[in-house]
Amino acid sequence: MSAARQIADKGGARWSSLLRATAWLLLAAVVATPLLLGEGYRLPGGVGKNYLLTIGIFTGIHAIIAVGLGLLMGYAGQVSLGHAAFYGLGAYSSAILTTKLGLPPLLAMLAGIMLTALIALILGAPTLRLHGHYLAMFTLGLGMIVQIVFNQARGLTGGFGGVRNIPHLGIGSWQFDTKPEFYAVVMLTLGVTLLMAHNLVNSRSGRALRALHESELAAAICGVDVARSKLQVFVISAVLASVAGSLYAHFMRFVSPGPFGFVFSVDLLIMVVVGGAGSIWGPVAGAALFNILSETLGKIGEQVPWVADLDIVLFGVVLVAVVVFLPRGLVTLAARRPGRARGPAIQPEAQAEA
DSSP states (O other), rough: OOOOHHHHHHHHHHHHHHHHHHHHHHHHHHHHHHHHOOOOOOOOOTTTHHHHHHHHHHHHHHHHHHHHHHHIIIIIIIOOSOEEEHHHHHHHHHHHHHHTHEEEEEEEHHHHHHHHHHHHHHHHHTTSSSSHHHHHHHHHHHHHOOOOOOOOOOOHGGGGGGEEOOEEEEEEEEEEEEHHHHHHHHHHHHHHHOOOOOOOSSSHHHHHHHHHHOOOOHHHHOOOOHHHHHHHHHHHHHHHHHHHHHHHHHSSSSSSSGSSSSSHHHHHHHHHHHTTTTSHEEEHHHHHHHHHHHHHHHHHHSHHHHHHHHHHHHHHHHHHHHHHHHHHHHHHHHHHHGGGSSSSSSSSHHHHHH
């Protein structure tokens, strides 16, 4: 390797480390800001602290699911059109087990995780052995079936009326019954999720996932168990969706079939694609942009009614713009090294020597 290439590689490694440190610091600052605001704080338009905390909670919940879906799409190369089903399974598991059986919230959440993982394992094992986009069709059908069950199993799920009076999330006598406390729980869960995803993608399993994303045949030739690797990341992504669903149930204290349909699965895809599926930070950025843009359009729609009717169109424009100008998502804006566009880091003579 030439000296020029070694210098370029060292510079790239330093830039990558600086980006990671900056990302963690920025995330910490963004997370801490709503907690540090005073109760009387108001943004233009009368937006107060509680409203900001609510947006932050939903952004964190959506980001947890999006990180799991990003692992599935960006590293395993599989598309899921039914992740809202796993989200709903987690939510309804916590809701039913706490209200009907009286289980503690954490135990109910754990039961929801185990149920979701079991369903993903049983149904994903035969499907992921197939090639092509069979997983997308399978998850689309699964989402529809789960939605029908939520609507029709009235004795268990309450049907369209849903499940009410879900207890607050808590540990023993310590209840997270205020928005700042629940916000902190959600952000802590998101941080653990990001650390887990970072360790996964940099492990041997993560390298295997990147290999099969490029070419399943080449990965298999190199000794990667393709079906097992895809199944592992599919189960992990389903479990993360279940955790997010449980958090949603204990925050809202009410669940109904509406939020767990196909439309939300598409919203999750938009978050991942816009943010960048090939990075663990991309889905977080996509979830933040999606929620902020959605709430902003909602506020504008209160004053300008026709804007509220165009939210889907505006989201479509944003998605098309990102796909055209940033095909790898918003995260590529941060990944670009300063001065990179000025010319090649290695001169032709150095390349020839290498």
